[in-house]
Amino acid sequence: MRVEIIGGATLYHGEALEVLQALMPGTADAVITDPPYSSGGAFRGDRALDTKAKYLSTGSGNHEKTSDFGGDNRDQRSFHFWSTLWSAAALRASKPGAPAAFFSDWRQLPVSSDYLQAGGWVWRGVVPWVKKSPRPQMGRFTSAAEYVVWGSAGPMPVDRGVGCLPGFYEYHAPTDREHVTQKPVALMADMVEICEPGGLVLDPFMGSGTTGVAALKLGRRFIGCEQSLQYFDIACRRIEEALESIFVERHELPEQLGLEG
Numbered sequence: 001m002r003v004e005i006i007g008g009a010t011l012y013h014g015e016a017l018e019v020l021q022a023l024m025p026g027t028a029d030a031v032i033t034d035p036p037y038s039s040g041g042a043f044r045g046d047r048a049l050d051t052k053a054k055y056l057s058t059g060s061g062n063h064e065k066t067s068d069f070g071g072d073n074r075d076q077r078s079f080h081f082w083s084t085l086w087s088a089a090a091l092r093a094s095k096p097g098a099p100a101a102f103f104s105d106w107r108q109l110p111v112s113s114d115y116l117q118a119g120g121w122v123w124r125g126v127v128p129w130v131k132k133s134p135r136p137q138m139g140r141f142t143s144a145a146e147y148v149v150w151g152s153a154g155p156m157p158v159d160r161g162v163g164c165l166p167g168f169y170e171y172h173a174p175t176d177r178e179h180v181t182q183k184p185v186a187l188m189a190d191m192v193e194i195c196e197p198g199g200l201v202l203d204p205f206m207g208s209g210t211t212g213v214a215a216l217k218l219g220r221r222f223i224g225c226e227q228s229l230q231y232f233d234i235a236c237r238r239i240e241e242a243l244e245s246i247f248v249e250r251h252e253l254p255e256q257l258g259l260e261g
């Protein structure tokens with residue numbers, strides 16, 4: 001298994017369950033992840049389509065750099081069973097009281113709160129990500145949101161150094177994506193706020209590494225895993241770039257503010 005350590009981030013190119021089971025129990029202060037949804041389309045056969053066909057709509061930006069990803073074609077029973085396995089393994093890898101935030105679309109929302117709880121987490125709510133400028137649908141309600149089903153590893157102490165967080169977020173979906181289902185960095189930064197300051201964020205399905213970029217920007221440490229080599233390499237590059245920009249910001253700011261020299 002390839003492992004890259006970039007600043008406070010440890011990135012595994014491998015299978016999520018294998019990595020989660022290999023972590024020391026109680027490693028993570030928060031699990032924040034955007035797993036494969038095994039969703040898409042109105043009919044059962046639609047979920048067997050490639051991810052680009054399922055999740056990218058024409059006119060929603062430049063998707064030339066994206067590639068299909070695997071693990072997204074399970075039927076509903078298998079999806080529930082498999083998601084419960086990794087949800088339980090993520091719980092084992094987390095500290096008591098750690099928050100968990102799992103992304104879902106509207107189709108998989110009911111099963112997402114099921115697998116979160118089946119994995120052993122206490123379910124605490126659903127936080128919508130409302131997409132600005134969604135594609136309008138004639139004669140229908142527009143599908144304008146994805147959802148974050150969240151919970152905690154048992155009772156959740158209030159004195160973790162985390163303030164009051166909003167109940168929903170509004171952002172544009174990224175237009176110039178490198179991953180089919182890439183999330184906005186700003187949205188993931190808001191998610192990372194649920195992790196205690198200086199804590200370790202775990203994302204077993206990091207894709208192009210957006211959670212890791214956000215975690216480092218907010219001064220958290222990060223463990224990520226990705227099974228696609230292409231996306232793993234993109235995640236390594238994006239996290240390296242994030243680290244460089246943090247370094248530059250920290251070293252330029254005093255001069256810009258006239259505080260030095």
Ligand SMILES: C[S@@+](CC[C@H](N)C(=O)[O-])C[C@H]1O[C@@H](n2cnc3c(N)ncnc32)[C@H](O)[C@@H]1O
Nearest residue numbers: 015016034069071179182183205207208210227
């Ligand atoms: C929904 S995407 C995450 C996208 C990410 N939030 C971003 O902004 O780039 C889910 C990722 O999980 C990866 N994946 C699917 N099954 C996996 C498995 N069993 N182990 C590790 N990674 C897996 C896919 O390759 C895909 O990149």
